[in-house]
Amino acid sequence: xxxxxxxxxxxxxxxxxxxxxxxxxxxxxxxxxxxxxxxxxxxxxxxxxxxxxxxxxxxxxxxxxxxxxxxxxxxxxxxxxxxxxxxxxxxxxxxxxxxxxxxxxxxxxxxx
Amino acid sequence: xxxxxxxxxxxxxxxxxxxxxxxxxxxxxxxxxxxxxxxxxxxxxxxxxxxxxxxxxxxxxxxxxxxxxxxxxxxxxxxxxxxxxxxxxxxxxxxxxxxxxxxxxxxxxxxxxxx
Numbered sequence: 639x640x641x642x643x644x645x646x647x648x649x650x651x652x653x654x655x656x657x658x659x660x661x662x663x664x665x666x667x668x669x670x671x672x673x674x675x676x677x678x679x680x681x682x683x684x685x686x687x688x689x690x691x692x693x694x695x696x697x698x699x700x701x702x703x704x705x706x707x708x709x710x711x712x713x714x715x716x717x718x719x720x721x722x723x724x725x726x727x728x729x730x731x732x733x734x735x736x737x738x739x740x741x742x743x744x745x746x747x748x749x750x
Numbered sequence: 751x752x753x754x755x756x757x758x759x760x761x762x763x764x765x766x767x768x769x770x771x772x773x774x775x776x777x778x779x780x781x782x783x784x785x786x787x788x789x790x791x792x793x794x795x796x797x798x799x800x801x802x803x804x805x806x807x808x809x810x811x812x813x814x815x816x817x818x819x820x821x822x823x824x825x826x827x828x829x830x831x832x833x834x835x836x837x838x839x840x841x842x843x844x845x846x847x848x849x850x851x852x853x854x855x856x857x858x859x860x861x862x863x864x865x
Contacts, residue, residue, distance in 0.1 A: 672853075681754075681841050681856030682793070727793060736781050736847050737806060738854065740793040 641665050642730050644741030651748050657715040659744045661728035664709065668730040672738070673702065673713050676725045685726070686713070718748045754857035756842050762863045768830040771860045774823055775844030783854060784817055784827050785841040793841075799825065800847060832864045 643662045651657045661671075672687035688695045688702040688711065695702045701714040715722055728741040755774040763769055775782050784796040797807040802819045810817070814833070819825040829836055839861050843854040 679858070681843070681859055683856065684853045687853075736800075736845055736852060736854070737783075737795060737798055739795075742792045 641739045642728060642741040644728050644744060646744060647742065648745045649747070651715075651718045651746065653718065653720060653748055653750050655718050655748075657713075657718045657722065657746055657748070659713045659726055659728070659746070660710065661712065661730075661741050662708075662710045663730050663739075665730070665732060665739075666709070667732035668739075670731050671702070671704065671711050672729050673700075674727045674729060674740075676727065676743075678724075682727055715746075718746075720748045720750050722746060723748050754842055754844055754855055756840075756857035756860050758860060759858065760861045760863075762865065763832055764865050765833055766831045767864075768828065769832045769836075769862060769864075771827040771840050771842075771862070773825045773827070773842030773857060775825070775842070776855055777823070779844035779846045779855075780822070781845045781847045781852075781854075782819060782825050783843040783845075784825070785843065785856075787839045787841060787859070788837075796827070829862075832862075834864045837862055837864050 641664050645660050673685045674682035675685040676682040686697050686700050690706045699716045704711045726744045729738040731738050757772045780801050782799040787793045796809045797817045798805050799819045817827045839859045841856050841859045843856045845852045845854045
């Protein structure tokens with residue numbers, strides 16, 4: 639059973655635009671929500687993460703928005719660049735430890 | 751630091767053969783994870799070790815899959831016998847667990863093709 643649902647599966651954005659990827663979770667025990675970025679031929683790498691005690695976290699052009707009541711969180715990429723073209727995974731973990739449950743992934747293409 | 755090291759990077763084998771994938775975690779990390787990535791099923795956690803002890807293997811698809819971690823610097827994932835549906839990219843990741851949630855560092859993966 640998929641516990642983290644991610645949308646869209648693919649996304650095409652023009653350079654300079656805003657990319658938005660959404661995730662929804664079911665397990666209320668989740669308390670840590672990282673986003674991973676994966677380039678072709680590489681393993682995923684941590685991009686940014688948030689805990690549910692804040693509603694937003696920003697690092698450079700990347701922002702996570704978190705809605706605890708709706709059990710949803712999203713990644714916003716401002717001023718999207720061709721170098722941002724990659725697959726993005728949301729994930730979640732709870733008091734089970736370090737085990738991550740990943741969303742299905744979003745393939746982002748930023749057109750120059 | 752060299753990061754998580756996986757070998758081989760690519761493996762092509764025939765159905766029924768034994769396949770062994772290897773992983774060297776980052777020195778000092780005490781948690782190790784094996785994942786499988788396919789287009790159909792995305793990124794799936796297969797098994798998780800903490801301090802060399804398997805903690806959760808509920809993601810291991812069936813008895814054909816086995817994983818070991820004989821010491822803190824080495825782990826193997828074995829498939830015997832292999833089947834075409836095992837074709838995927840297998841990732842190893844490691845982290846240092848110290849109470850809170852800690853970043854998982856992924857290796858470059860092993861692309862397995864079973865003919």
